[in-house]
Amino acid sequence: MTQTGVDNQLVIGGRTFTSRLFMGTGKFPDPDTMVSAFAAGGTECVTVAVRRIDLDEKRSEKNFIDYMDLSRIQLLPNTAGCFDLDSALRTARLARAATGTNWIKLEVLGDEKTLLPDVSATVEGTKILKDEGFIVLPYTSQDPIVARRLFEAGADTVMPLASPIGSGQGLPDFSGLQFIIEELGGKVPIIVDAGIGAPSDAALAMELGADACLINTAIAMAKDPAMMATAMAQGIEAGRNAWLAGRIARRRYASASSPMDGVVGS
DSSP states (O other), X not given: OOOTTOOOOEEETTEEESOOEEEEOTTOSSHHHHHHHXXXXXXXXXXXXXXXXXXXXXXXXXXXXXXXXXXXXXEEEEOTTOOSHHHHXXXXXXXXXXXXXXXXXXXXXXXXXXXXXOHHHXXXXXXXXXXXXXXXXXXXXXXXXXXXXXXXXXOSOBEEOSSSTTOOOOOSOOHHHHXXXXXXXXXXXXXXXXXXXXXXXXXXXXXXXXXXXXXXXXXXXXXXXXXXXXXXXXXXXXXXXXXXXXXXXXXXXXXXXXXXXXXXXX
C-alpha cells in the first residue's frame, strides 16, 4: 500500500519514533563500540535479551542497560532463547518487573537450528501478554495469515523476518512480506526483523513499504560497527523515500526515455 508523498509518523505504544532503525545489543566486541554504533545509527529503540543480562540491583558490574541513555532510547526487552510459550511468558514478566517497562519483543522459537518462530505459540503469547498490559512486538515468519492473527490478537507491531536470525541473507524471497504490507500496512507498524546483512537489504525492505528495520548482527559484527550503523540508517532513509516517491512499474520490454511522438523529421 503506497501513500505517495505522505510520510506518516511511526508510532508504537503511544511513542513516536523519528528513527526507523531499531538495534540490538548482542555480539558487539565491547560496550563502547555498542554505544558508538547506537549514536551513529541514531536509533531510538534498542532490544536486549533479558536472559543475557544481570538485572540484580546489587550487581557489581555494569550490564548493557547501564550504558544506554534511556531518556532518549526506548528499551525493548526480548524473550530470545525461549523455545516454549511458558518460558517466554515468564521471561516477559521478569523483564517488566526488573526494568519497569511494559514493552516486550516476543520471541517463541520453534527450532534450535533455524531459530524460526513457533507461530502458533507466538499468537497465543501475544493474546496473553496484551491482556496483562504489555506492549507486544512479536517476531514472526513472512506468513501473511499469521501476521493477520497477530494483528487480531492486538500486537502493537508485526515483525516478520527477512531471513533466519543472524544469517545476513537479506530478503531472498520477499513475496510474503509484500502480502503482509498489502493487508496490514497502515493498520499496524511492520518492522522487518532478522537476516538483514547490508544497507541494500534494509533499503529493499523499506522500498516494499516496511515501517522500520531491526538490525543487530550485521552492525555488531561489521569491521566498523559505527560506520555500518550509519550506512544502515542511510539505507533505511533512502528506501523509505523511494517508497514515498512511488517507484515505476516493472516492464517486460524497453520503454524509451525520450518519447518518439513529435520527433522533428529530418
